[in-house]
Amino acid sequence: MDFRISEEHLAVVDSIEKFARKEMLPLAQVLDEKGEFSMPLWRKMGELGYTGLLAGEKYGGSNLGALGTTMALEAAGRAGADQGTLLSWAAHMVISMLNIEHWGNDEQKQKYLPKMASGEWIGAMALTEPNAGSDASSVTTSARLQGNKYILNGTKMFITNGPICDVVVVIARSEAGSKGASGTTAFIVDKTMPGWHSSKKLDKMGLRASPTGELVFDNCEVPVENVLGEVGMGMKGVAFSGVNWERTILAGHFLGGMEFNINECIKYAKGRVQFGRPIASFQTMQHKIVDMAADIEALKLLLYRQAWMIDNNMPCIKETALTKSIMGAMMLRNADEAIQIFGGYGLCKEYPVERFYRDWKLATIGGGTAEVNRDIAARFLFK
Ligand SMILES: Cc1cc2nc3c(=O)[nH]c(=O)nc-3n(C[C@H](O)[C@H](O)[C@H](O)COP(=O)(O)OP(=O)(O)OC[C@H]3O[C@@H](n4cnc5c(N)ncnc54)[C@H](O)[C@@H]3O)c2cc1C
Incomplete structure (x- = not known):
């Protein structure tokens, strides 16, 4: 395994880290408080080409691949960018744009990818429904062929970027009466098409x-x-093909956030004096930081290996499921210990550590819960 990326890609990763420190970190607390996605920030990211990291160069992207994009999101997280903005950015690239890159025909790619790579259009992917979560193959949103159009009816739930997206990849049941993953089709739905809207922001x-x-x-x-x-290949083709990418790249910014958090803890522990000594001199505090560092190193290796496998066209469902089954716990441990190191101040909004405690619960739920990923991994272990 070789985790080196090209000098050119490394330069992109470095520039993202600098950008995130300068432009994203200062906004992190206020965006969280207001529950607001910053469109001016997004536009700046688009101008710099950051919204198209996974798109091919001929569509205006930088073709960073799985490892490069994981590292780029990690770099932004490490710089202290707000994890919500990073999730929206990653979802736009990984579960929306990349599906069009992988499955689109030439016309579709020409039509959508340049707009998405430049950030002019924001992408989403709509699979989950109010009654189809972990059992995603049970979607009931229908797609009925009528002349030269499909007519879609149904409701999608928990859609990242749903309230702001211009284009969404939708998985719907195109074969009436079919069950499970069969009989589903993926559609590119954009804002020029009548009959869909975002009904509520959660x-x-x-x-x-x-x-x-x-x-x-x-x-x-x-x-x-x-x-x-x-x-007929909505689930079996489009949706399933993106799972490894999602479970790897989307975790990049979580990993970066863990790195940011440990650095904050080290800084704080060195400065906070109790009993006449910095708390960093107490062995229990040092051990907490060592445990956090061990989780970070382990998760980094797991994610880099998966990304490397993806870039080398190797199957890695077992690896991504195993990682996803423990990743949320690692992240929550990181957030929990960070607050413990900060003591009472850790609970206060003036310090960033409490935010991670709230942000990271998603990792045990979104993109396949920890339980469901254990089930997937078990299938490999017991076969
Ligand atoms: C912030 C956020 C962003 C999201 N973004 C998107 C998006 O962009 N696009 C999209 O399509 N979806 C998105 N999702 C949906 C996400 O993928 C689902 O929330 C997830 O798959 C779980 O589904 P559910 O929430 O309906 O939980 P449920 O499936 O109802 O699960 C509830 C509990 O039951 C457990 N459970 C369910 N089945 C089993 C089983 N067989 N064995 C053991 N335990 C089981 C689960 O592990 C969980 O603990 C997002 C969700 C969130 C919270």
């Missing part, structure tokens, strides 16, 4: 700068040329 405990919402499709008219991939 008020979440964490990742508050990432707008999550419900999308309603009410006789939404989608031209047949907007079928993404093959008819």
